[in-house]
Amino acid sequence: MRYSIITINYNNRDGLRKTIESVVGQTSRDFEYIVIDGGSTDGSKEVITEYADKIDYWVSEPDSGIYNAMNKGVGHARGEYLNFMNSGDCFHDENVLAALPGDADEDIIFGCAVTSAGGLWAPAKVMTLYSLCLHLFNHQSTFYKRSIFDTDKYDENLKLLSDWKLTVKSVVADNRTYRVVDNIIALYDLNGISSADAEARYREQETIMRELFPERIVDDYLFFRRLRSPLLDDIAYLSSRYRLHRIIIKIVRFAIRMNKKIFDR
Numbered sequence: 001m002r003y004s005i006i007t008i009n010y011n012n013r014d015g016l017r018k019t020i021e022s023v024v025g026q027t028s029r030d031f032e033y034i035v036i037d038g039g040s041t042d043g044s045k046e047v048i049t050e051y052a053d054k055i056d057y058w059v060s061e062p063d064s065g066i067y068n069a070m071n072k073g074v075g076h077a078r079g080e081y082l083n084f085m086n087s088g089d090c091f092h093d094e095n096v097l098a099a100l101p102g103d104a105d106e107d108i109i110f111g112c113a114v115t116s117a118g119g120l121w122a123p124a125k126v127m128t129l130y131s132l133c134l135h136l137f138n139h140q141s142t143f144y145k146r147s148i149f150d151t152d153k154y155d156e157n158l159k160l161l162s163d164w165k166l167t168v169k170s171v172v173a174d175n176r177t178y179r180v181v182d183n184i185i186a187l188y189d190l191n192g193i194s195s196a197d198a199e200a201r202y203r204e205q206e207t208i209m210r211e212l213f214p215e216r217i218v219d220d221y222l223f224f225r226r227l228r229s230p231l232l233d234d235i236a237y238l239s240s241r242y243r244l245h246r247i248i249i250k251i252v253r254f255a256i257r258m259n260k261k262i263f264d265r
Contacts, residue, residue: 002031003031004031004082005031005033005083006034006070006085007019007085008073008086008087011044016088018088019089028098032056035058038069044060070084070154070162071153082145083140083144084142086140089140089187096184100143106145106178107178108143108167110137111180111186113138113141121138123180130224132164137167141184142167152170158204159200160197161208169212
């Protein structure tokens with residue numbers, strides 16, 4: 001089996017329905033579907049049972065948070081690659097899985113997303129610590145080899161960026177292989193928890209950096225963050241909103257290089 005698609009949900013009945021329909025409507029059938037509900041009380045369980053014949057495994061029970069729910073899903077996954085399409089998000093179209101490169105054997109496959117604001121979220125072509133800090137990536141548009149989770153799980157002590165931690169550890173610290181594709185994978189809902197508080201994300205990102213890397217690397221991260229905030233956050237939003245992302249990022253990178261040369265003198 002090529003893919004395991006995992007959806008987690010808590011009291012988001014309408015978003016869950018949209019997500020389920022986008023998954024079960026895929027033209028490729030080379031996947032299993034897993035739904036982990038956190039004991040919702042808004043009718044989500046009834047939505048799941050409505051589609052139960054198209055879901056390979058589901059459960060509705062209390063959990064300790066989104067990453068605990070994701071780890072539950074991982075525990076039941078049997079596919080070669082895992083994708084986390086959470087309630088409210090959905091595949092871009094019915095041919096997403098069919099259009100993915102069949103020869104891919106890398107540990108992680110990064111794809112693109114269209115946001116609910118109409119912008120294009122494209123990953124950097126080369127995944128470095130710099131690009132993962134400044135540029136980020138879209139979790140719903142990412143496919144992880146099942147074998148990654150043999151040694152790593154989502155850190156359930158984190159609230160916002162456990163997916164970022166897993167990816168940075170895999171790509172940067174563990175030097176796992178990856179492929180970046182131009183395929184648009186997901187329609188991403190910007191109203192999710194990880195989109196809500198930029199300052200909270202910064203704090204959690206710094207905590208992760210200090211856990212994974214030596215102080216000299218953390219110092220570089222803090223330097224780039226100071227350059228980025230708040231002006232570069234505004235630029236990143238505008239570039240995504242108006243589809244000028246790649247041009248703006250090149251300008252930003254040039255500005256950062258010039259600033260670093262000045263500070264290094």
